[in-house]
Amino acid sequence: MPPRGPEPQPRGAVVRGNRPIDQEEAAKRFMAAPEHLAMHDQRLWDLRQKRDRQKDTIEEWEELRQLASDIKTHTLTHLDTYLEQFEKNATANGVKVRWAKDAAEHNSIVAGILRSKNAKRLIKSKSMLTEECGFREAMAEAGVDVVETDLGERIQQLDNENPSHVVVPAVHKLRTDVAEVFSKTIGSDPNNSDVSYLTEQQREHTRPLILNADAGMTGCNFAVAETGSVVVCTNEGNADLSANTTGLHIVSVGIEKIIPNLNTLAVFVRMLSRSALGSPITQYTSHFRGPRRGAEMHIVIVDNGRTERLGMEKFWTSLKCIRCGACMNTCPVFRRSGGLSYGATYAGPIGLIIDPTFNRHKYSTLPFSSTMNGSCTNVCPVKINIHEQIASWRQVLAETHEIPAFKKTMMKAAGMLLASPKLYRASLPMADSALRYLPRFVIYNKMNTWTRGREMPHIPKETFHQWYKRTRGVNGKKK
Numbered sequence: 001m002p003p004r005g006p007e008p009q010p011r012g013a014v015v016r017g018n019r020p021i022d023q024e025e026a027a028k029r030f031m032a033a034p035e036h037l038a039m040h041d042q043r044l045w046d047l048r049q050k051r052d053r054q055k056d057t058i059e060e061w062e063e064l065r066q067l068a069s070d071i072k073t074h075t076l077t078h079l080d081t082y083l084e085q086f087e088k089n090a091t092a093n094g095v096k097v098r099w100a101k102d103a104a105e106h107n108s109i110v111a112g113i114l115r116s117k118n119a120k121r122l123i124k125s126k127s128m129l130t131e132e133c134g135f136r137e138a139m140a141e142a143g144v145d146v147v148e149t150d151l152g153e154r155i156q157q158l159d160n161e162n163p164s165h166v167v168v169p170a171v172h173k174l175r176t177d178v179a180e181v182f183s184k185t186i187g188s189d190p191n192n193s194d195v196s197y198l199t200e201q202q203r204e205h206t207r208p209l210i211l212n213a214d215a216g217m218t219g220c221n222f223a224v225a226e227t228g229s230v231v232v233c234t235n236e237g238n239a240d241l242s243a244n245t246t247g248l249h250i251v252s253v254g255i256e257k258i259i260p261n262l263n264t265l266a267v268f269v270r271m272l273s274r275s276a277l278g279s280p281i282t283q284y285t286s287h288f289r290g291p292r293r294g295a296e297m298h299i300v301i302v303d304n305g306r307t308e309r310l311g312m313e314k315f316w317t318s319l320k321c322i323r324c325g326a327c328m329n330t331c332p333v334f335r336r337s338g339g340l341s342y343g344a345t346y347a348g349p350i351g352l353i354i355d356p357t358f359n360r361h362k363y364s365t366l367p368f369s370s371t372m373n374g375s376c377t378n379v380c381p382v383k384i385n386i387h388e389q390i391a392s393w394r395q396v397l398a399e400t401h402e403i404p405a406f407k408k409t410m411m412k413a414a415g416m417l418l419a420s421p422k423l424y425r426a427s428l429p430m431a432d433s434a435l436r437y438l439p440r441f442v443i444y445n446k447m448n449t450w451t452r453g454r455e456m457p458h459i460p461k462e463t464f465h466q467w468y469k470r471t472r473g474v475n476g477k478k479k
Contacts, residue, residue, distance in 0.1 A: 006176035007035040012161065012340025020365045021344065027337030027369075030172075040172055041335045047168075048329040050278020051379065058270075068271055069383040071264045072320035076310065082225040082258045083301065089228025090299055093290035100302045103133035109300050110135070110217070110250055111142040117248055119144065119214035125232065125239040126150040127219025128166055128323055129252045129302060132345045147209045149238035154202060158185040164339030164347065167276045167325040172338045216242035218288070220253040221322070222268055226261035229289040230299065233272060233282040240286055247295040251288065255306050256319040268322060271381040275324040309357045314392045318353045320382040327376035327386055333369055342366060349376035353389040356397070364402040367393035428463045435459050 010033045013026035031037050055061045075082055087097045100106035114122065122144055124130065136146045136157070148154040152169040156162065159181045163169030170178070175193040183190035188201040218239045222231040230251050232239035243249045259265060273282045291297035310316050328334045328348035339347035344355045344363055352370060355363035367390050376386040397403050398411060417424055435443065436459055444451045462470070 006174070006180070007033055009033070009173060009177040010036060010338070012164070012338070013343030015343050018359070018362050020361065021342065021363060023337070023341050023343065023365055023369050026341035026343065027333075030338040030341055031336060036172065036174060036338070037336060039174060040338060043171055044329045044335045047276075047278055048326070048379070051275055051326060051329065052278075054274040054278050054280065058274075064267060064271060065381055065383050068267050068322075068381055069320065071259065071267060072382050073317075075259055076256065076316070076319055079255065079258065079310070082260060083255060085225040086223055086228055086258055087301070089225070090290075091228070093228050094297070095228065095290055096296070096298045098298065098300045100300050100304070102304050103302075106133050106252065106300055106302045106304070107135055107138035110252075111139065111144070113248070113250060113298055114139075114142070114144055114215055117215065119248065121145045121147065121209065121213045122215045122217055122250075123147045123149050123210050123213040123242050123245065124217040125219065125234060125242040126153050126163075126169070127217070127252055128163075128345065129219055129254050129304075130217070131163060132304065133252075133302070135252075147206065147213065149206070149210060149241050150234070150236060151199065151202060154206060155181060158182070161340065162345065165325055165328055166323045166346070166350075172340065210241055210245055213246050215248040215250065216244070216246045217250045217252065218242050220251055220257050221272065222259050222265055223253050223257045224260075224262060224265055225258055227289060229287050231265060231269075232286045232288070233269070233284065234286070235277075235283045237284050240284060243286070243288055244292065247292075249288070249291065249295065249297045251297070251299045253299055253301050255301060255303055256321075272322055272324055275322075275326040275379065275381040305358055312357070314396075315353060315357060315389055317384050318350070318357075318386075318389065320384050321350055321354070322382060324381055326379040326381065330375045330379050332371060332373070332375075337369070342369070349386045349390070350384075353386060353393060356393055360397070360400070360402060364397050367397065368403075425463070425465050428465075 010026075010029045013021050013023060015021065030040075058064065090097050098109050100109055113119075120143065122139065124135075124146055126148070127135075130136070139146045148157045150169070152171075153163060155170040155173065155178055156164075164172045173181075175195060175198070178198050179188070179190055179193040182188040182198060182201055186201060186205040188198065192198075218230075218232050220230040221233045223229075224231065230253060232243075234240075259268065269281065269285060273279045288297070306319060309319060325348070327350050328339070331349050334348040342348070342351055342355070344351055344358075344366070346354045349370065352367045355366055370387070370390050372387050372391065374387045377384065377388070380386060398408055401408075403411075417427060435456060443456065
């Protein structure tokens with residue numbers, strides 16, 4: 001037999017317009033690729049463990065989490081004040097500030113700025129907001145070539161894929177996958193998957209594009225109202241490249257990125273990289289306060305549904321998210337299904353509560369892609385109650401008829417059963433008998449999704465209630 005080649009990379013969810021994303025189908029394909037599954041699971045769990053080790057070096061870690069959460073609560077409940085303060089101070093710094101109500105307006109504003117400067121090539125550092133806005137596609141239609149300067153983002157761009165993680169966008173790829181992508185797009189050796197070689201090839205190909213660009217763009221980790229400055233945290237320095245190589249710097253800022261002052265910034269800088277990568281701080285924490293001499297700086301402040309989410313009683317605290325990805329790194333579903341299986345800009349636990357705010361129907365299946373173990377909430381540096389919001393979304397989707405009728409019927413029946421202690425206790429012995437004696441095909445079938453890929457647990461001889469009554473008596477006194 002010929003030698004077996006590299007394992008092909010499983011692709012993400014198939015997006016069919018506004019139809020609900022089939023995350024389960026995409027997850028099955030990812031799990032059917034053992035090398036990718038093992039690497040992805042191990043890599044992200046390693047980040048989670050590094051996060052824990054860093055957390056344990058800070059005695060006041062839990063106090064910092066609470067402080068970060070409180071700062072976000074204060075800012076989001078006084079958002080109008082801080083946004084106006086930011087605009088005023090940024091304008092005083094010589095920055096041109098624009099406001100965008102949605103993704104289309106954001107893209108139109110940026111296209112207008114580029115058109116006014118006859119800019120045909122834009123270099124960009126990593127930004128989830130621009131991904132959310134479909135920015136690269138919009139610029140292609142406007143005749144602008146966008147070049148990603150972050151290595152992971154550039155890999156994904158060359159492979160015509162979205163990022164699979166908010167921090168490490170190409171974490172789902174093996175080195176052999178990257179070698180294949182680079183061989184097809186930049187002409188590298190398809191048989192050489194050495195990391196140093198691949199990085200050098202990408203640098204040699206991309207650096208001339210960067211040096212000959214007409215404009216640069218960055219996202220924003222934190223926007224400081226007190227100073228009118230934006231702060232971008234990177235490990236490759238790509239924000240500095242994008243901001244300083246050309247004479248035109250454009251910044252995309254979501255309204256939720258506003259924080260009051262530099263003192264509060266210090267709290268988030270301590271939390272961000274430790275939560276994301278398990279490192280004390282990012283290699284670069286870049287402050288952009290105004291344009292360089294002879295250059296221009298524009299800031300586009302974007303809503304894109306955030307104001308509406310701010311009015312959602314159960315879900316507004318999702319706006320506290322600082323995009324660290326810690327919830328993804330700890331989530332057993334995300335680690336074993338890959339970020340692209342969610343078919344959305346934001347994957348993993350945080351995506352389950354953010355995505356339905358953009359399109360409730362399209363992302364109606366995602367809140368059910370969770371074990372509800374609560375680990376996401378436990379690691380969130382701003383203490384978002386993620387697992388509780390996932391449960392709340394399930395309730396909302398059921399009430400608004402966004403789940404299949406069969407699942408809704410089963411959930412309603414389960415709710416009635418669990419709401420009645422007498423009915424629940426009476427049903428357990430019957431269920432146990434059924435599981436013991438019914439033919440296997442009755443239990444293991446397409447209708448029972450729980451048994452797909454797993455065996456039912458061993459059935460005990462008696463229920464806990466029966467054991468307690470037998471050993472402790474009716475009044476709880478030991479016999």
